[in-house]
Amino acid sequence: MQDANCIFCRIVRGEIPSRKVHEDGEVLAFHDINPLAPVHFLIIPKAHIASMMDLGEQHQDMFGRIMVLAGKLAREQGAGDGFRLIVNTGRVGRQEVDHVHLHIIGGGESLGSMLPRRRS
Numbered sequence: 001m002q003d004a005n006c007i008f009c010r011i012v013r014g015e016i017p018s019r020k021v022h023e024d025g026e027v028l029a030f031h032d033i034n035p036l037a038p039v040h041f042l043i044i045p046k047a048h049i050a051s052m053m054d055l056g057e058q059h060q061d062m063f064g065r066i067m068v069l070a071g072k073l074a075r076e077q078g079a080g081d082g083f084r085l086i087v088n089t090g091r092v093g094r095q096e097v098d099h100v101h102l103h104i105i106g107g108g109e110s111l112g113s114m115l116p117r118r119r120s
């Protein structure tokens with residue numbers, strides 16, 4: 001369920017401090033340490049699941065709850081005008097922390113286009 005060296009598992013265990021936005025039995029949300037916008041927090045399952053590609057049928061209810069929480073917490077945190085939900089996954093997605101997490105980013109001006117378009 002937990003990984004001894006995973007930084008987000010260590011946050012779940014309270015070994016590393018975090019600014020919590022929400023906590024319940026299976027989910028934790030906390031502010032990103034290096035925010036990209038006025039509102040930038042992360043939602044994670046407390047169980048160690050490495051990435052979006054490691055989710056299985058047994059995670060459907062929990063992950064569904066996370067998705068429902070995302071909009072509710074975004075509104076509560078001051079991103080009621082809209083936000084972007086990002087789940088970087090694997091090498092191509094440039095995931096840096098290998099514990100699945102949703103970024104909720106918003107609260108200020110429009111975030112601009114989704115990704116820079118590559119010139120062909």
Ligand code: AMP
Pocket residue numbers: 007016018031032033034035087088094095096097098
């Ligand atoms: P990703 O590239 O999607 O894996 O993003 C990892 C995110 O975790 C980055 O936005 C980091 O700023 C954030 N992060 C790393 N360490 C911490 C920490 N101790 N507390 C809060 N956020 C963190």
Ligand code: ZN
Pocket residue numbers: 002003006007008009010047048049098099
């Ligand atoms: Zn972990």
